Amino acid sequence: xxxxxxxxxxxxxxxxxxxxxxxxxxxxxxxxxxxxxxxxxxxxxxxxxxxxxxxxxxxxxxxxxxxxxxxxxxxxxxxxxxxxxx
Amino acid sequence: xxxxxxxxxxxxxxxxxxxxxxxxxxxxxxxxxxxxxxxxxxxxxxxxxxxxxxxxxxxxxxxxxxxxxxxxxxxxxxxxxxxxxxxxxxxxxxxxxxxxxxxxxxxxxxxxxxxxxxxxxxxxxxxxxxxxxxxxxxxxxxxxxxxxxxxxxxxxxxxxxxxxxxxxxxxxxxxxxxxxxxxxxxxxxxxxxxxxxxxxxxxxxxxx
Numbered sequence: 001x002x003x004x005x006x007x008x009x010x011x012x013x014x015x016x017x018x019x020x021x022x023x024x025x026x027x028x029x030x031x032x033x034x035x036x037x038x039x040x041x042x043x044x045x046x047x048x049x050x051x052x053x054x055x056x057x058x059x060x061x062x063x064x065x066x067x068x069x070x071x072x073x074x075x076x077x078x079x080x081x082x083x084x085x086x
Numbered sequence: 087x088x089x090x091x092x093x094x095x096x097x098x099x100x101x102x103x104x105x106x107x108x109x110x111x112x113x114x115x116x117x118x119x120x121x122x123x124x125x126x127x128x129x130x131x132x133x134x135x136x137x138x139x140x141x142x143x144x145x146x147x148x149x150x151x152x153x154x155x156x157x158x159x160x161x162x163x164x165x166x167x168x169x170x171x172x173x174x175x176x177x178x179x180x181x182x183x184x185x186x187x188x189x190x191x192x193x194x195x196x197x198x199x200x201x202x203x204x205x206x207x208x209x210x211x212x213x214x215x216x217x218x219x220x221x222x223x224x225x226x227x228x229x230x231x232x233x234x235x236x237x238x239x240x241x242x243x244x245x246x247x248x249x250x251x252x253x254x255x256x257x258x259x260x261x262x263x264x265x266x267x268x269x270x271x272x273x274x275x276x277x278x279x280x281x282x283x284x285x286x287x288x289x290x291x292x293x294x
Binding site: 006009012013014016017019037040041044045047048049051052053055056057058060061064065067068069071072073075076079 | 109113117118122131135143147200217218241243246261265272276
């Protein structure tokens with residue numbers, strides 16, 4: 001059986017995560033071998049995920065860490081944490 | 087990984103035993119995670135920084151309620167999400183948030199955009215600053231329910247179950263939202279990808 005492109009698109013996310021079952025995975029892979037459109041969609045989606053996970057894409061604001069620890073230090077100095085188990 | 091977990095357990099025990107200064111060290115590996123989690127909910131960077139600070143202070147104050155059998159990162163994420171939601175409730179009108187909640191029931195167009203004359207983004211294209219900026223903008227503009235799932239799963243690299251637990255959703259809902267988020271981003275970024283030069287053949291089906 002040949003899968004329609006639309007069917008492949010519906011499973012792209014799960015396919016990338018490796019969570020489709022073996023049979024469907026095989027069908028999708030067979031489809032990708034001859035379908036350049038779906039291959040390009042899959043690659044572009046994957047690349048977006050690679051770019052997303054790259055630390056340089058979503059960076060902390062400059063000085064974030066210093067400001068956080070400064071505030072934390074004030075808190076630690078001024079109060080006792082709730083260390084009693086509830 | 088194992089060594090890091092052991093070190094964390096040791097740090098937690100020492101803090102609870104009174105070495106409070108060590109909380110700085112405990113929190114350091116999670117700063118980015120806390121910030122991005124709050125940002126996923128409030129969207130505004132200044133608000134996210136303030137919220138992240140509040141979340142960390144709150145974690146410090148309530149460390150005694152943390153159960154050793156739980157995962158510290160999950161516990162901390164829950165605090166960050168609650169802090170973000172608290173801020174969002176203050177900032178957002180009731181009308182706006184109810185529109186967002188009903189979004190999932192609507193039929194949207196969640197089909198990816200085809201790229202006809204293009205094989206793969208060359209690696210040098212991924213290095214381009216404007217692509218990163220476009221991605222940040224596209225993530226910021228995702229509907230709230232999709233952005234939250236996408237941030238935890240694909241940015242902070244939680245698995246499906248951890249994402250579901252942190253957001254109080256069932257894993258099936260997480261998968262659907264994640265799929266839609268990824269497709270919406272693919273569609274929005276295609277115009278940026280198309281300007282990339284085609285990559286050489288034979289390189290295009292590389293694994294992640």
